[in-house]
Amino acid sequence: MAHSRRQLLRLLGLAGTGLALNTLRPASAAAADATLSERLSVCRPAGDPLQELLRRNRDFSRTWQAAERSDDPLSRATLLHETWPLHCQVRPDALAAGQRPWASVLCCADSRVAPEWIFACGAGELFEVRSAGNTAFDAGVxxxxxxxxxxxxxxxxxxxxxxxxxxxxAMASNPLTPLLEELVTPIRASLKPGADLAQAVRNNAAAAASALPQRSALLRQALADGRLHIQAAYFDIGSGEVSLV
Ligand SMILES: [Zn+2]
Incomplete structure (x- = not known):
């Protein structure tokens, strides 16, 4: 089993991060891994990762709304640029050797919904799974x-x-391709009578969040062990604000 895991890590270009294999490596390698882990964690929050995402989103939404009020493209770009946490960037040479993301986001493939932007994160911080409608699809889980x-x-x-x-x-009845029909099937299952689009989106996010541990024994166990928290949320493009569902 350990051998196959190591092969998997090598195939994914992650061999040598040591974050999961410390016990199998000599002390000097473990020390190097500890140093790498530290370098990969410079942007990792000390407290609750969910609260940190929400805090960064508040910064983003403030500048997003300020940019909306400006007619000057340059000042809009300057305001939004200032959203980026330039004080905190994981060095490229560390990223070349591994990754230590501190949160994962399952969200839509929509071009307006970029997690790094919404949560003011840089490379190496967020592990993202994106697909239209943010459902709990097989490869995503x-x-x-x-x-x-x-x-x-x-x-x-x-x-x-x-x-x-x-x-x-999913709310409409227009003909879709077979694959799109497959994609919207779990969304349709989450629809409730009388719900408008915003409520349907919230219901779908909650349904996908519930589906993750139902579909995965590994995620279920992580939740039971207290190693994992799963939270549904809603992003309002106009205000830039993320709210919990
Ligand atoms: Zn979408």
């Missing part, structure tokens, strides 16, 4: 299993957003 098991990610945020095209398609 497997990716999150990897994030939790091998990268020890303590939080999965399942985030829907305003104006979601996939949820809109």
């Amino acid at each position: 497997a990716s999150l299993e990897y994030a939790v098991a091998e990268l020890a990610v303590p939080l999965i945020l399942v985030m829907g957003h305003s104006g979601c095209g996939a949820v809109t398609a």
